[in-house]
Amino acid sequence: MIARHPLLRRVLEALATLLGVAVLVFVxxxxxxxxxxxxxxxxxxxxxxxxxxxxxxxxxxxxxxLPVQFLSWLGAVATGNLGASxxxxxxVLDMTASALPITLELAVLSLLIGLVxxxxxxxxxxxxxxxxxxxxxxxxxxxxxxxxxxxLGSALLALSSRFLxxxxxxxxxxPLTADPWxxxxxxxxxxxxxxxxxxxxxxxxxRSALLxxxxxxxxxxxxxxxxxxxxxxxxxxxxxxxxxxxxxxxxQFGYLLGGAVVVEQIFSVPGIGRQVLxxxxxxxxxxxxxxxxxxxxxxxxxxxGTDLLYxxxxxxxxxx
Amino acid sequence: xxxxxxxxVAACAVVLAACSGGGAAPSGGAAASSLVVGxxxxxxxxxPWKATQFQAVNVLEQLYGTLTELDADLEVVPGLAESWExxxxxxxxxxxxxxxxxxxxxxxxxxxxxxxxxDRIRDEATGAVARASLESVASVExxxxxxxxLTLTGPDAGLLAALASVNLAILPSDATExxxxxxxxxxxxxxxxxxxxxxxxxxEPNPNFWGGAPKVPSLEFRVIPDETSIVAAMQSGNVSFAVxxxxxxxxxxxxxxxxxxxxxxxxxxxxxxxxxxxPLDNLDVRLAIQCxxxxxxxxxxxxxxxxxxxxxxxxxxxRSDPAARPCPQRDLDAAKRxxxxxxxxxxxxxSTIVSQGEYATSVNEATNIQAQLAEAGITxxxxxxxxxxxxxxWVAADFETAVALNGGRPDPDGMYGRYFTSTGNxxxxxxxxxxxxxxxxxxxxxxxxxxxxxxxxxxxxxxLEDNAVWxxxxxxxxxxxxxxxxxxxxxxxxxxxxxxxxxxVGGS
Numbered sequence: 001m002i003a004r005h006p007l008l009r010r011v012l013e014a015l016a017t018l019l020g021v022a023v024l025v026f027v028x029x030x031x032x033x034x035x036x037x038x039x040x041x042x043x044x045x046x047x048x049x050x051x052x053x054x055x056x057x058x059x060x061x062x063x064x065x066l067p068v069q070f071l072s073w074l075g076a077v078a079t080g081n082l083g084a085s086x087x088x089x090x091x092v093l094d095m096t097a098s099a100l101p102i103t104l105e106l107a108v109l110s111l112l113i114g115l116v117x118x119x120x121x122x123x124x125x126x127x128x129x130x131x132x133x134x135x136x137x138x139x140x141x142x143x144x145x146x147x148x149x150x151x152l153g154s155a156l157l158a159l160s161s162r163f164l165x166x167x168x169x170x171x172x173x174x175p176l177t178a179d180p181w182x183x184x185x186x187x188x189x190x191x192x193x194x195x196x197x198x199x200x201x202x203x204x205x206x207r208s209a210l211l212x213x214x215x216x217x218x219x220x221x222x223x224x225x226x227x228x229x230x231x232x233x234x235x236x237x238x239x240x241x242x243x244x245x246x247x248x249x250x251x252q253f254g255y256l257l258g259g260a261v262v263v264e265q266i267f268s269v270p271g272i273g274r275q276v277l278x279x280x281x282x283x284x285x286x287x288x289x290x291x292x293x294x295x296x297x298x299x300x301x302x303x304x305g306t307d308l309l310y311x312x313x314x315x316x317x318x319x320x
Numbered sequence: 321x322x323x324x325x326x327x328x329v330a331a332c333a334v335v336l337a338a339c340s341g342g343g344a345a346p347s348g349g350a351a352a353s354s355l356v357v358g359x360x361x362x363x364x365x366x367x368p369w370k371a372t373q374f375q376a377v378n379v380l381e382q383l384y385g386t387l388t389e390l391d392a393d394l395e396v397v398p399g400l401a402e403s404w405e406x407x408x409x410x411x412x413x414x415x416x417x418x419x420x421x422x423x424x425x426x427x428x429x430x431x432x433x434x435x436x437x438x439d440r441i442r443d444e445a446t447g448a449v450a451r452a453s454l455e456s457v458a459s460v461e462x463x464x465x466x467x468x469x470l471t472l473t474g475p476d477a478g479l480l481a482a483l484a485s486v487n488l489a490i491l492p493s494d495a496t497e498x499x500x501x502x503x504x505x506x507x508x509x510x511x512x513x514x515x516x517x518x519x520x521x522x523x524e525p526n527p528n529f530w531g532g533a534p535k536v537p538s539l540e541f542r543v544i545p546d547e548t549s550i551v552a553a554m555q556s557g558n559v560s561f562a563v564x565x566x567x568x569x570x571x572x573x574x575x576x577x578x579x580x581x582x583x584x585x586x587x588x589x590x591x592x593x594x595x596x597x598x599p600l601d602n603l604d605v606r607l608a609i610q611c612x613x614x615x616x617x618x619x620x621x622x623x624x625x626x627x628x629x630x631x632x633x634x635x636x637x638x639r640s641d642p643a644a645r646p647c648p649q650r651d652l653d654a655a656k657r658x659x660x661x662x663x664x665x666x667x668x669x670x671s672t673i674v675s676q677g678e679y680a681t682s683v684n685e686a687t688n689i690q691a692q693l694a695e696a697g698i699t700x701x702x703x704x705x706x707x708x709x710x711x712x713x714w715v716a717a718d719f720e721t722a723v724a725l726n727g728g729r730p731d732p733d734g735m736y737g738r739y740f741t742s743t744g745n746x747x748x749x750x751x752x753x754x755x756x757x758x759x760x761x762x763x764x765x766x767x768x769x770x771x772x773x774x775x776x777x778x779x780x781x782x783x784l785e786d787n788a789v790w791x792x793x794x795x796x797x798x799x800x801x802x803x804x805x806x807x808x809x810x811x812x813x814x815x816x817x818x819x820x821x822x823x824x825v826g827g828s
Binding site: 044055089090157274282283 | 365449516517542543556557707724
């Protein structure tokens with residue numbers, strides 16, 4: 001009972017978070033000036049007669065009072081109906097089912113790239129703090145933090161198109177099942193851009209964690225017992241530094257979902273970020289609300305997963 | 321430690337291999353002679369009567385036919401109607417329809433489709449955006465399958481040009497909006513073969529098109545949301561046709577060896593004045609603003625000089641002389657004289673709404689105008705708004721002045737009648753009307769002789785400038801970028817991609 005209690009609390013917290021997100025998105029979308037009528041007609045909306053305007057509002061479901069709109073949407077979501085896009089007639093569930101895996105794939109790829117680059121650079125830096133090697137690592141880390149994704153992405157795309165004639169992202173997007181090789185190529189450049197941005201915070205966290213662990217007693221003991229430097233770094237120091245790295249990585253997952261909006265736009269990747277952006281541009285309330293809810297759910301699940309991972313990598317949490 | 325270094329080297333090697341591996345396999349050549357158009361957005365609707373977004377219009381004009389069409393000089397030419405006759409008094413228009421035209425699904429096109437379409441557009445419940453274009457139509461009759469008779473409440477010389485809009489496309493009489501959203505069914509030069517929402521729309525030539533089947537084997541609109549990415553896609557050869565608005569993007573396309581053609585647009589950049597509000601209801605205040613602004617300077621600072629200074633009317637056949645106004649050049653002394661005459665010798669404070677993000681030059685235009693007006697003693701406060709907020713304020717005419725980019729039309733009546741006649745549906749936003757203008761627009765509608773019409777709209781233009789109704793600034797260009805193999809396309813001032821039907825790629 002006592003063991004299940006914290007988990008139950010986590011689930012309730014997660015539900016409360018999701019409800020909060022739902023209310024926030026609903027209110028924010030309606031607080032933005034303009035509605036679906038003006039979003040699709042622009043200034044031409046001024047030329048509508050009142051009867052035309054009323055007909056369009058009824059078509060978009062804007063004639064209902066706000067609480068009715070909110071509750072009927074929430075009720076539908078609870079039964080698994082996320083609504084549909086009025087523009088394409090496609091259901092949000094179908095749209096999400098094709099877009100979310102692409103973004104998750106992109107996130108995992110960039111996470112891998114970010115972890116490999118970040119931890120490698122951190123070990124390089126931490127092996128000799130304040131040396132030239134450390135300075136180079138730190139400088140690369142700073143660059144990763146400061147160069148915005150849109151700049152890096154546009155530059156990468158322009159250079160590779162111009163000088164290599166290589167631009168897989170300009171072809172029709174290939175689903176994984178249809179053409180895995182093209183699909184992978186289309187994800188590599190966006191994943192590199194996201195991964196590079198991700199490597200920087202991971203590198204900085206990992207570097208300080210590694211330095212701290214290196215000065216601990218058990219490391220000194222191991223060294224005294226005659227453990228070689230390579231084995232010491234990989235088997236003793238790195239595992240001890242994993243908790244802050246995993247925490248950082250989990251937090252960065254949110255950045256990945258957010259950063260995906262920009263990168264998906266530049267590289268024409270039909271992921272969840274573009275789905276939200278298009279929904280906002282067209283003021284498609286159902287699309288934005290339901291998609292944001294799905295993203296929030298993903299984020300909550302990843303955080304939950306991160307917490308569980310602590311138990312695996314840190315015996316002290318398991319004991320507690 | 322050596323192993324960690326190895327990991328970095330390995331990661332880099334994987335990355336390089338991925339790039340160069342793909343580079344060796346030429347991936348752009350798959351669709352050799354089909355035409356791929358890069359578009360920043362998917363059409364927001366496939367229903368022609370509700371389409372205002374230009375990406376949607378660009379696709380729909382390939383799929384649907386209209387009674388009349390416009391040629392490269394925006395003159396009216398036959399479309400689905402092969403000829404027409406206007407009665408002596410101008411109140412009856414009789415169309416003779418083309419024979420043997422079919423819709424994409426194979427069903428025959430006849431006068432019943434025309435009558436049903438025009439009647440439904442006139443019905444407010446349909447929500448058709450161009451309903452006002454048919455305001456003058458009292459009834460539509462279809463006495464036989466090849467004849468349609470429009471009876472008008474009064475002469476309407478602008479009607480024939482208006483009918484060329486895809487917003488007045490002829491749909492099958494039994495088609496519903498839902499059905500056409502899913503499966504377009506028109507009489508245009510192309511038919512739809514494949515659609516992947518937000519990614520691509522593929523069309524193929526309509527072999528039965530009355531004007532002869534288009535020459536490309538297929539036409540694809542590929543969605544690449546970022547204009548810079550479209551340039552990259554053209555450099556790598558995946559996309560061979562695109563239209564840009566941003567002069568900077570056009571420059572980078574030109575710099576990388578693509579052919580870029582500039583076309584002056586009908587749309588115009590303008591400082592709208594709300595002449596129904598004090599102090600702008602005073603003619604001297606409006607003239608002071610007109611005299612204080614050097615239009616060329618706004619164009620140079622905000623848009624890199626890419627465009628032309630303009631008067632009110634922008635369509636080639638009716639173009640206003642930009643110098644025909646009380647202050648042809650900037651004249652600060654005149655501006656101060658007018659301010660003093662209006663009793664504001666000590667200066668004046670106004671506000672303006674500016675849209676952020678709707679188009680690239682808005683905020684720069686506003687800050688330049690602000691600086692120029694300051695030298696004449698007019699303080700202009702900028703309200704920079706997100707585009708949705710801007711549209712709300714504009715639509716409600718809730719502003720003193722507005723920095724705007726307004727769409728133009730080939731016919732001056734269609735372009736300004738709705739703004740500047742007292743009963744026009746945009747007159748509240750225009751902020752000005754006068755008995756003289758009402759009379760001139762009525763006269764223009766009743767006159768069918770082209771030369772006589774030109775004289776009338778010159779008067780309209782003069783009246784608008786003499787009264788400093790708005791301050792017209794400049795028109796900009798659109799840039800048509802094409803790859804090395806593409807030929808035969810003619811850009812149009814209204815932004816239409818009608819001539820894609822005559823475009824060829826390579827030897828096709």
